Amino acid sequence: MAVWVTGQGAITCSGSSIDALWQAARHGTSGLKDGLGYIPDQAFIEGRAQLADNPLFAKVTLPPNRAKELALLTLEQAVRRAGWTELRPTDGFILATTTGQIPQWDKALTSYLLGTLAKLEFVEAVQHQPLGDLLDSVCSRIGFSGRQLLVTSACAASTQALAIAAMWLEQGLVDRCIVGGAEVLCDLTIQGFSSLQLLSRKASQPFDLHRSGINLSEGAGFLCLESEPSDRSLACLSGFGLSSDGYHMTAPQPEGHGCRKAMAAALASAALACADIDWIHAHGTGSTHNDSAEAAAIRSLFSNDPPWVSSSKWVHGHALGASGVIESILCIEALRHQIVLKTHGLEQPDPALHLRHPPTNVPTKIQHILKNTLGFGGTNAALVWSAI
Amino acid sequence: MNSVYVVSTGLASDPEAVTKEPRYRKATRGMILANSSIEQTMLGFDREAVREDCGLVLGSCHGELEVTIDFLRTLSQTGVARPILFQNSLHNSTTGFLAMTWRITGPLLTVSRLHFTGEDALATGHLLVRHGLCNFCLITAVDARVAEMVEGLNETKIRSRYTGEGAGAVLLASSTGLERVGRTPRCELIAVNCVNAPTHALTDSPGHYESNGVELFVRALADDEVLNNISLYKPDGSHSLLTWR
Amino acid sequence: MNKLEMNLSPLPADRDQLVQELKALIxxxxxxxxxxxxxxxxxxAFGPDGLNxxxxxxxxxxxxxxxxxQLKVKDAEVGRQHFGTIGNIADFILQNRV
Known part of the structure; x- marks a missing residue:
């Protein structure tokens, strides 16, 4: 299989553009502060100015909702880069999110419980809880009426969204497809991940002997996909694999069986062998269990000659459902620049993991990158990104 | 591309009857509703023959809203973040519970799109089997009533999406899957299409739940042997069209 | 006994009473x-051989x-070490209670 990326956009804690994200990942600048990755206000200001400048978006009114605004601003970047001057009824739109709507109502609940908000206002605020409200609102603001889907499979959501888009294109259900993920920070996830003892107060250290947890971050990434290559093509999505652990609600299967299955399926759908993969851009969250399960899966699949393995979570944190598409954008940039990124934050590799870590950013010939994600509920998804 | 068949269907049973069973020790109302619809769907099937090659797609409009409210309530009133409540609070927590219960190893997806949630779950399962990612796929769409909201709505008379609850489930299979379990299909699922109305206004519809598309499909298959499509009209004027043969 | 009543009641006088209370709490x-x-x-055991x-x-x-x-369990390590059985927890509480 093969579908082609012609446009991409990202707004992350590293800044308001793909370039800001790529430079941060390349030069080792972390967008995290005190273990969390908030998008700076400046990134929104820059995004709004760009949006106003795009005729296709000039009439769009921005909603007073962080995730919706983030989605619209990032989508604009992708569509502009793809050179799309209109959205058609035969286009598709897939959005991935977990937290997108929570800030619409969580504070209203707290205020209601504290007695400072009337029941009427609380009930009205919670009316906006459904995630479908986010997709519906974004699509109606840009006048999009084609095929739509919202995926909310936690950390694997946008990776799955890309796989679904590839199938939609291959089965001829859509002619072109927009795929994006958007996440914002809120008490539910910050306090929730903390209660599971998964959060690190400093920037995460994927695959390190002393890794102590993950960093939650905000962010959005969008890609425009087309079924034929063109002179605007940036890279090719050439395979995907989806699987489930069926093991635990929040912990990965320790030997990484499900993760291995997803990677193997991705290679099979790309018609590639293990030896064809030049680099694995890992999920690598910096949590003890994720990194050891993922490493076990990689060792088991790539037994003889493992490719480079690295993670960029130290740079931009973990944007949950948006992480798959944001990190796919780094894969696409790496293919364009022909550079394998090292794992920033990795000081003393955990010897138990037996992975091949790039000692530095390695300029080398890269044809295929495997992008991995693992999520709560035992959800695994892997993609193969290929150079044109 | 594979043809996609409906092998079996099921509806949720009364959650009150089973909620105290140890296997539901950490389950939410939504998990129990969805699981009971799958149990009915899987009656008489060799679980092992199916699960090895089975995906699962869950649709839920509200997800685990009641648990999310509980988590935030406990946090704001006592300062304590309770791990089990957080673990159960995401839309895909329901999916994770079902994947553990049925030991699913195929693709596992969670979708949510207001009143098209059920239709999207069906369409996504159809896509997976058609594409050959798995020879079986369980689909379930569920929403559980949230006591806090129902009570608030009764008092405030606000129009809402929160009054009803329920779950429906469908087992889809490819022709290879059908052979493996030795079943004749109920029908071949051809397509699921959704058409948005230009405006989205909430209207009163007591007892309605947003993700009821799967349940209505299951009821249509049960009610009429010769029917080969249904249009499901939504409170705001949008509709979906499901076709089979 | 609900959670609130348990929090308001006086702390158990000895280890046996503490163990009884811990059972209800768990x-x-x-x-x-x-x-x-x-x-x-x-x-x-709390694990697969016991409470699972x-x-x-x-x-x-x-x-x-x-x-x-009213005590603080420091990190996951302390949790694993002292939270394997009810007896473990009772000893941990008796050692750490202020």
Whole structure:
């Protein structure tokens, strides 16, 4: 299989553009502060100015909702880069999110419980809880009426969204497809991940002997996909694999069986062998269990000659459902620049993991990158990104 | 591309009857509703023959809203973040519970799109089997009533999406899957299409739940042997069209 | 006894009473209501050979113990070491209670 990326956009804690994200990942600048990755206000200001400048978006009114605004601003970047001057009824739109709507109502609940908000206002605020409200609102603001889907499979959501888009294109259900993920920070996830003892107060250290947890971050990434290559093509999505652990609600299967299955399926759908993969851009969250399960899966699949393995979570944190598409954008940039990124934050590799870590950013010939994600509920998804 | 068949269907049973069973020790109302619809769907099937090659797609409009409210309530009133409540609070927590219960190893997806949630779950399962990612796929769409909201709505008379609850489930299979379990299909699922109305206004519809598309499909298959499509009209004027043969 | 009543009641006078109270607290915290307190011994393992609690159940128990006995369990290591049986927890509470 093969579908082609012609446009991409990202707004992350590293800044308001793909370039800001790529430079941060390349030069080792972390967008995290005190273990969390908030998008700076400046990134929104820059995004709004760009949006106003795009005729296709000039009439769009921005909603007073962080995730919706983030989605619209990032989508604009992708569509502009793809050179799309209109959205058609035969286009598709897939959005991935977990937290997108929570800030619409969580504070209203707290205020209601504290007695400072009337029941009427609380009930009205919670009316906006459904995630479908986010997709519906974004699509109606840009006048999009084609095929739509919202995926909310936690950390694997946008990776799955890309796989679904590839199938939609291959089965001829859509002619072109927009795929994006958007996440914002809120008490539910910050306090929730903390209660599971998964959060690190400093920037995460994927695959390190002393890794102590993950960093939650905000962010959005969008890609425009087309079924034929063109002179605007940036890279090719050439395979995907989806699987489930069926093991635990929040912990990965320790030997990484499900993760291995997803990677193997991705290679099979790309018609590639293990030896064809030049680099694995890992999920690598910096949590003890994720990194050891993922490493076990990689060792088991790539037994003889493992490719480079690295993670960029130290740079931009973990944007949950948006992480798959944001990190796919780094894969696409790496293919364009022909550079394998090292794992920033990795000081003393955990010897138990037996992975091949790039000692530095390695300029080398890269044809295929495997992008991995693992999520709560035992959800695994892997993609193969290929150079044109 | 594979043809996609409906092998079996099921509806949720009364959650009150089973909620105290140890296997539901950490389950939410939504998990129990969805699981009971799958149990009915899987009656008489060799679980092992199916699960090895089975995906699962869950649709839920509200997800685990009641648990999310509980988590935030406990946090704001006592300062304590309770791990089990957080673990159960995401839309895909329901999916994770079902994947553990049925030991699913195929693709596992969670979708949510207001009143098209059920239709999207069906369409996504159809896509997976058609594409050959798995020879079986369980689909379930569920929403559980949230006591806090129902009570608030009764008092405030606000129009809402929160009054009803329920779950429906469908087992889809490819022709290879059908052979493996030795079943004749109920029908071949051809397509699921959704058409948005230009405006989205909430209207009163007591007892309605947003993700009821799967349940209505299951009821249509049960009610009429010769029917080969249904249009499901939504409170705001949008509709979906499901076709089979 | 609900959670609130338990928090307001005086702390148990001795280890036996503490163990009894912990049984009720754990049954409540991780919803083991299908078990009677007598069915849980102070040395019943929390893992697969006993109550079959998973790591998140144990975190839930830690949270409940912290709240009831006004103490702080420092990190995952302390949790694993001292939260393997009810007897372990009772000893931990007696050593750390202010």
């Amino acid at each position: 049954i409540h915290a991780v919803n083991l209501h299908h078990l009677a307190p007598e069915e849980i011994r102070s040395d019943t 609690l998973d790591s998140v159940d144990v975190l839930e128990v830690v949270v409940a113990v912290e709240q009831r006995y």
